[in-house]
Amino acid sequence: MTPSYHQNVTVITGASSGIGEALAYELAGQGAWLALAARRLDQLEAVAAKCRSLGGRAIAVECDVTQQADCERLIQGTVTEYARVDTLVNNAGITMWSRFASLKDPALINQIMQVNFLGAVYCTYYALPHLKQSRGRIANISSMADKIITPGSTGYVASKHAMEAFYESLRAEVADDGVSITMLYLGFVDTGFAGRMLGADGKPSGGISRRLEGTQQMTPADSARLIAATTFARRRTVYTSVAGLPGWLFPWLKVLAPNLLERVGKRFMDEGDL
Numbered sequence: 001m002t003p004s005y006h007q008n009v010t011v012i013t014g015a016s017s018g019i020g021e022a023l024a025y026e027l028a029g030q031g032a033w034l035a036l037a038a039r040r041l042d043q044l045e046a047v048a049a050k051c052r053s054l055g056g057r058a059i060a061v062e063c064d065v066t067q068q069a070d071c072e073r074l075i076q077g078t079v080t081e082y083a084r085v086d087t088l089v090n091n092a093g094i095t096m097w098s099r100f101a102s103l104k105d106p107a108l109i110n111q112i113m114q115v116n117f118l119g120a121v122y123c124t125y126y127a128l129p130h131l132k133q134s135r136g137r138i139a140n141i142s143s144m145a146d147k148i149i150t151p152g153s154t155g156y157v158a159s160k161h162a163m164e165a166f167y168e169s170l171r172a173e174v175a176d177d178g179v180s181i182t183m184l185y186l187g188f189v190d191t192g193f194a195g196r197m198l199g200a201d202g203k204p205s206g207g208i209s210r211r212l213e214g215t216q217q218m219t220p221a222d223s224a225r226l227i228a229a230t231t232f233a234r235r236r237t238v239y240t241s242v243a244g245l246p247g248w249l250f251p252w253l254k255v256l257a258p259n260l261l262e263r264v265g266k267r268f269m270d271e272g273d274l
Protein backbone atom coordinates (compact mmCIF):
# COMPACT_ATOMS: atom_id res chain seq x y z
CA MET A 1 0.00 0.00 0.00
CA THR A 2 1.32 3.52 -0.83
CA PRO A 3 1.96 5.38 2.45
CA SER A 4 -0.41 8.29 3.08
CA TYR A 5 2.19 11.03 2.72
CA HIS A 6 3.99 9.69 -0.36
CA GLN A 7 4.99 12.85 -2.32
CA ASN A 8 2.75 14.94 -0.05
CA VAL A 9 4.23 18.47 0.07
CA THR A 10 4.19 19.27 3.77
CA VAL A 11 5.39 22.45 5.49
CA ILE A 12 6.30 21.98 9.16
CA THR A 13 7.10 25.00 11.34
CA GLY A 14 9.25 24.41 14.41
CA ALA A 15 10.93 21.41 12.75
CA SER A 16 14.38 21.94 14.29
CA SER A 17 13.57 19.97 17.47
CA GLY A 18 10.93 18.12 19.45
CA ILE A 19 7.56 17.27 17.95
CA GLY A 20 8.24 19.03 14.63
CA GLU A 21 11.50 17.13 14.18
CA ALA A 22 9.85 13.79 15.01
CA LEU A 23 7.01 14.57 12.60
CA ALA A 24 9.55 15.34 9.86
CA TYR A 25 11.08 11.86 10.31
CA GLU A 26 7.67 10.17 10.40
CA LEU A 27 6.57 11.81 7.16
CA ALA A 28 9.96 11.41 5.47
CA GLY A 29 9.70 7.67 6.14
CA GLN A 30 6.44 7.75 4.20
CA GLY A 31 8.12 9.53 1.27
CA ALA A 32 6.84 13.07 1.92
CA TRP A 33 8.31 16.16 0.28
CA LEU A 34 9.07 18.46 3.19
CA ALA A 35 9.73 22.15 3.80
CA LEU A 36 11.16 22.45 7.30
CA ALA A 37 11.10 25.81 9.06
CA ALA A 38 12.62 27.26 12.24
CA ARG A 39 15.19 29.84 13.30
CA ARG A 40 18.15 27.51 14.00
CA LEU A 41 19.32 26.72 10.47
CA ASP A 42 22.13 24.32 11.50
CA GLN A 43 19.71 22.11 13.42
CA LEU A 44 17.22 22.32 10.58
CA GLU A 45 19.81 21.28 7.96
CA ALA A 46 20.68 18.24 10.07
CA VAL A 47 16.99 17.28 10.34
CA ALA A 48 16.57 17.76 6.56
CA ALA A 49 19.59 15.54 5.84
CA LYS A 50 18.16 12.76 8.03
CA CYS A 51 14.78 13.10 6.29
CA ARG A 52 16.47 12.58 2.92
CA SER A 53 18.22 9.47 4.25
CA LEU A 54 14.81 8.15 5.37
CA GLY A 55 13.39 8.38 1.84
CA GLY A 56 11.78 11.82 1.75
CA ARG A 57 12.73 15.05 0.04
CA ALA A 58 13.45 17.98 2.35
CA ILE A 59 14.47 21.63 2.26
CA ALA A 60 15.43 23.67 5.30
CA VAL A 61 14.12 27.24 5.41
CA GLU A 62 15.35 29.66 8.06
CA CYS A 63 12.18 31.30 9.27
CA ASP A 64 11.12 33.29 12.31
CA VAL A 65 7.35 32.87 12.25
CA THR A 66 6.87 36.19 14.03
CA GLN A 67 8.14 37.84 10.83
CA GLN A 68 5.43 38.00 8.19
CA ALA A 69 7.99 38.28 5.37
CA ASP A 70 9.73 35.08 6.57
CA CYS A 71 6.43 33.20 6.46
CA GLU A 72 5.75 34.45 2.93
CA ARG A 73 9.27 33.38 1.89
CA LEU A 74 8.74 29.95 3.45
CA ILE A 75 5.64 29.27 1.39
CA GLN A 76 7.11 30.78 -1.79
CA GLY A 77 10.24 28.65 -1.33
CA THR A 78 8.11 25.55 -0.91
CA VAL A 79 6.16 26.25 -4.10
CA THR A 80 9.37 27.01 -6.01
CA GLU A 81 10.83 23.68 -4.92
CA TYR A 82 7.79 21.41 -5.22
CA ALA A 83 5.19 23.41 -7.24
CA ARG A 84 2.44 22.97 -4.63
CA VAL A 85 1.54 22.78 -0.93
CA ASP A 86 -0.57 19.84 0.31
CA THR A 87 -0.24 20.13 4.10
CA LEU A 88 0.71 22.88 6.55
CA VAL A 89 1.59 21.94 10.13
CA ASN A 90 1.63 24.95 12.46
CA ASN A 91 3.81 23.57 15.23
CA ALA A 92 6.33 26.31 16.18
CA GLY A 93 5.70 27.33 19.76
CA ILE A 94 7.09 28.73 22.99
CA THR A 95 5.63 28.70 26.48
CA MET A 96 5.91 30.28 29.92
CA TRP A 97 5.88 29.25 33.57
CA SER A 98 5.25 32.23 35.82
CA ARG A 99 2.44 33.88 37.68
CA PHE A 100 1.22 36.82 35.59
CA ALA A 101 1.78 39.32 38.42
CA SER A 102 5.40 38.14 38.81
CA LEU A 103 6.37 38.92 35.20
CA LYS A 104 9.10 41.54 34.96
CA ASP A 105 7.51 42.70 31.71
CA PRO A 106 4.03 41.80 30.41
CA ALA A 107 5.47 42.05 26.87
CA LEU A 108 6.26 38.33 27.33
CA ILE A 109 2.57 37.67 26.61
CA ASN A 110 2.93 39.56 23.32
CA GLN A 111 6.00 37.49 22.41
CA ILE A 112 4.11 34.22 23.00
CA MET A 113 1.10 35.43 21.00
CA GLN A 114 3.41 36.43 18.14
CA VAL A 115 4.99 32.98 17.87
CA ASN A 116 2.11 30.65 18.74
CA PHE A 117 -0.82 32.53 17.26
CA LEU A 118 0.29 35.08 14.68
CA GLY A 119 3.04 32.82 13.35
CA ALA A 120 0.38 30.24 12.48
CA VAL A 121 -1.89 32.92 11.03
CA TYR A 122 0.84 34.29 8.73
CA CYS A 123 1.89 30.87 7.43
CA THR A 124 -1.75 29.94 6.87
CA TYR A 125 -2.42 33.18 4.97
CA TYR A 126 0.34 32.55 2.45
CA ALA A 127 -0.31 28.80 2.16
CA LEU A 128 -4.08 29.00 1.78
CA PRO A 129 -4.32 29.70 -1.99
CA HIS A 130 -2.09 26.66 -2.59
CA LEU A 131 -3.98 24.51 -0.09
CA LYS A 132 -7.23 25.37 -1.87
CA GLN A 133 -5.72 24.21 -5.15
CA SER A 134 -4.59 20.91 -3.65
CA ARG A 135 -7.69 20.48 -1.41
CA GLY A 136 -5.11 20.18 1.31
CA ARG A 137 -4.83 19.97 5.07
CA ILE A 138 -3.86 22.23 7.97
CA ALA A 139 -2.78 20.79 11.34
CA ASN A 140 -2.44 23.03 14.38
CA ILE A 141 -0.48 21.77 17.35
CA SER A 142 -2.30 22.99 20.41
CA SER A 143 -2.19 21.77 23.97
CA MET A 144 -4.40 20.11 26.55
CA ALA A 145 -3.31 23.08 28.70
CA ASP A 146 -6.01 24.97 26.78
CA LYS A 147 -8.64 22.42 27.84
CA ILE A 148 -7.80 22.21 31.53
CA ILE A 149 -7.25 25.21 33.79
CA THR A 150 -3.57 26.05 33.91
CA PRO A 151 -2.47 28.91 36.15
CA GLY A 152 1.17 29.82 35.54
CA SER A 153 0.66 29.66 31.77
CA THR A 154 -1.67 32.60 31.10
CA GLY A 155 0.01 33.77 27.90
CA TYR A 156 0.47 30.24 26.57
CA VAL A 157 -3.14 29.16 27.03
CA ALA A 158 -4.35 32.49 25.64
CA SER A 159 -2.29 31.92 22.48
CA LYS A 160 -3.65 28.39 22.02
CA HIS A 161 -7.20 29.57 22.73
CA ALA A 162 -6.82 32.29 20.10
CA MET A 163 -5.66 29.60 17.69
CA GLU A 164 -8.79 27.55 18.37
CA ALA A 165 -11.15 30.47 17.79
CA PHE A 166 -9.35 31.58 14.64
CA TYR A 167 -9.32 28.14 13.04
CA GLU A 168 -12.94 27.40 13.98
CA SER A 169 -13.94 30.43 11.92
CA LEU A 170 -11.52 29.66 9.13
CA ARG A 171 -12.65 26.02 8.92
CA ALA A 172 -16.14 27.17 7.98
CA GLU A 173 -14.72 29.64 5.43
CA VAL A 174 -12.65 27.01 3.61
CA ALA A 175 -14.92 23.97 3.96
CA ASP A 176 -16.29 24.34 0.42
CA ASP A 177 -12.72 24.47 -0.92
CA GLY A 178 -11.98 21.01 0.46
CA VAL A 179 -9.33 22.25 2.93
CA SER A 180 -9.49 20.45 6.29
CA ILE A 181 -8.29 21.84 9.61
CA THR A 182 -7.24 19.50 12.41
CA MET A 183 -6.78 20.87 15.93
CA LEU A 184 -4.55 18.66 18.08
CA TYR A 185 -4.67 19.09 21.84
CA LEU A 186 -1.61 17.27 23.13
CA GLY A 187 -0.79 16.46 26.74
CA PHE A 188 2.85 16.44 27.90
CA VAL A 189 5.27 15.23 25.23
CA ASP A 190 8.81 14.39 26.30
CA THR A 191 10.70 17.01 24.25
CA GLY A 192 12.30 19.09 27.00
CA PHE A 193 9.72 21.79 26.19
CA ALA A 194 8.96 22.22 29.90
CA GLY A 195 12.61 23.05 30.63
CA ARG A 196 12.42 25.86 28.03
CA MET A 197 9.34 27.50 29.58
CA LEU A 198 10.00 31.22 29.94
CA GLY A 199 10.04 32.38 33.54
CA ALA A 200 9.19 35.68 35.22
CA ASP A 201 12.31 37.32 33.72
CA GLY A 202 11.47 36.07 30.20
CA LYS A 203 14.35 33.54 30.28
CA PRO A 204 14.02 29.72 30.23
CA SER A 205 13.25 28.41 33.72
CA GLY A 206 13.37 24.73 34.60
CA GLY A 207 10.87 25.15 37.45
CA ILE A 208 8.10 22.97 36.16
CA SER A 209 10.53 20.23 35.07
CA ARG A 210 10.79 19.09 38.68
CA ARG A 211 6.99 18.89 38.94
CA LEU A 212 6.92 16.77 35.77
CA GLU A 213 9.34 14.16 37.06
CA GLY A 214 7.47 10.85 37.06
CA THR A 215 4.57 12.33 35.07
CA GLN A 216 3.53 10.20 32.13
CA GLN A 217 4.55 11.86 28.87
CA MET A 218 4.08 10.87 25.25
CA THR A 219 7.19 10.24 23.18
CA PRO A 220 7.79 12.67 20.30
CA ALA A 221 7.61 9.72 17.87
CA ASP A 222 4.18 8.67 19.18
CA SER A 223 2.91 12.24 18.97
CA ALA A 224 4.24 12.43 15.40
CA ARG A 225 2.37 9.26 14.38
CA LEU A 226 -0.81 10.66 15.93
CA ILE A 227 -0.46 14.00 14.14
CA ALA A 228 0.27 12.31 10.81
CA ALA A 229 -2.63 9.85 10.96
CA THR A 230 -5.32 12.18 12.25
CA THR A 231 -4.39 15.03 9.92
CA PHE A 232 -4.44 12.66 6.96
CA ALA A 233 -7.85 11.39 8.08
CA ARG A 234 -9.00 15.06 8.20
CA ARG A 235 -10.10 14.70 11.83
CA ARG A 236 -11.52 17.92 13.20
CA THR A 237 -10.32 17.68 16.81
CA VAL A 238 -7.86 15.34 18.53
CA TYR A 239 -7.32 15.11 22.28
CA THR A 240 -4.76 13.06 24.17
CA SER A 241 -5.26 11.79 27.70
CA VAL A 242 -4.22 13.68 30.84
CA ALA A 243 -3.60 11.95 34.17
CA GLY A 244 -5.14 8.77 32.76
CA LEU A 245 -8.39 10.52 31.79
CA PRO A 246 -9.49 10.88 28.16
CA GLY A 247 -8.79 14.38 26.88
CA TRP A 248 -12.30 14.91 25.45
CA LEU A 249 -13.64 14.82 29.03
CA PHE A 250 -11.96 18.08 30.03
CA PRO A 251 -14.02 20.55 27.94
CA TRP A 252 -17.08 19.04 29.64
CA LEU A 253 -15.48 19.26 33.08
CA LYS A 254 -14.71 22.93 32.44
CA VAL A 255 -18.43 23.53 32.02
CA LEU A 256 -19.74 21.11 34.65
CA ALA A 257 -17.07 21.33 37.38
CA PRO A 258 -14.90 24.44 36.82
CA ASN A 259 -14.09 24.79 40.53
CA LEU A 260 -12.72 21.27 40.66
CA LEU A 261 -10.53 21.85 37.59
CA GLU A 262 -9.33 25.14 39.05
CA ARG A 263 -8.35 23.48 42.35
CA VAL A 264 -6.39 20.79 40.50
CA GLY A 265 -4.69 23.42 38.32
CA LYS A 266 -3.80 25.52 41.34
CA ARG A 267 -2.28 22.53 43.13
CA PHE A 268 -0.19 21.76 40.05
CA MET A 269 1.07 25.37 40.01
CA ASP A 270 1.88 25.35 43.73
CA GLU A 271 3.77 22.06 43.35
CA GLY A 272 5.63 23.50 40.36
CA ASP A 273 7.46 26.07 42.49
CA LEU A 274 5.32 29.07 41.57
Ligand SMILES: NC(=O)c1ccc[n+]([C@@H]2O[C@H](COP(=O)([O-])OP(=O)(O)OC[C@H]3O[C@@H](n4cnc5c(N)ncnc54)[C@H](OP(=O)(O)O)[C@@H]3O)[C@@H](O)[C@H]2O)c1
Pocket residue numbers: 013014015016017018019020037038039040041043063064065066091092093094095115119141142143144185186187188189190191192193194196
Ligand atom coordinates in the same frame (compact mmCIF):
# COMPACT_ATOMS: atom_id res chain seq x y z
N1 LIG B 1 6.09 19.20 24.58
C1 LIG B 1 4.89 19.29 25.11
O1 LIG B 1 4.64 18.81 26.24
C2 LIG B 1 3.76 19.92 24.33
C3 LIG B 1 2.45 19.65 24.73
C4 LIG B 1 1.39 20.23 24.02
C5 LIG B 1 1.67 21.03 22.93
N2 LIG B 1 2.94 21.28 22.56
C6 LIG B 1 3.17 22.15 21.41
O2 LIG B 1 4.00 21.49 20.48
C7 LIG B 1 4.73 22.45 19.73
C8 LIG B 1 6.19 22.02 19.66
O3 LIG B 1 6.73 21.94 20.97
P1 LIG B 1 7.93 20.98 21.36
O4 LIG B 1 7.55 20.31 22.61
O5 LIG B 1 8.36 20.18 20.20
O6 LIG B 1 9.03 22.07 21.76
P2 LIG B 1 10.48 22.43 21.17
O7 LIG B 1 11.31 21.21 21.05
O8 LIG B 1 10.95 23.56 22.00
O9 LIG B 1 10.17 22.92 19.71
C9 LIG B 1 9.69 24.20 19.44
C10 LIG B 1 10.00 24.49 18.00
O10 LIG B 1 9.46 25.79 17.69
C11 LIG B 1 10.48 26.52 17.03
N3 LIG B 1 10.29 27.96 17.25
C12 LIG B 1 10.24 28.63 18.43
N4 LIG B 1 10.11 29.95 18.19
C13 LIG B 1 10.08 30.10 16.84
C14 LIG B 1 9.97 31.21 15.98
N5 LIG B 1 9.88 32.48 16.44
N6 LIG B 1 9.98 31.00 14.63
C15 LIG B 1 10.09 29.76 14.13
N7 LIG B 1 10.18 28.65 14.91
C16 LIG B 1 10.19 28.83 16.24
C17 LIG B 1 11.80 26.01 17.60
O11 LIG B 1 12.84 26.21 16.66
P3 LIG B 1 13.94 27.37 16.70
O12 LIG B 1 14.27 27.64 18.14
O13 LIG B 1 15.05 26.79 15.90
O14 LIG B 1 13.31 28.53 16.02
C18 LIG B 1 11.49 24.53 17.71
O15 LIG B 1 11.75 23.88 16.50
C19 LIG B 1 4.49 23.79 20.41
O16 LIG B 1 3.54 24.53 19.67
C20 LIG B 1 3.91 23.42 21.75
O17 LIG B 1 3.03 24.40 22.25
C21 LIG B 1 4.00 20.74 23.24
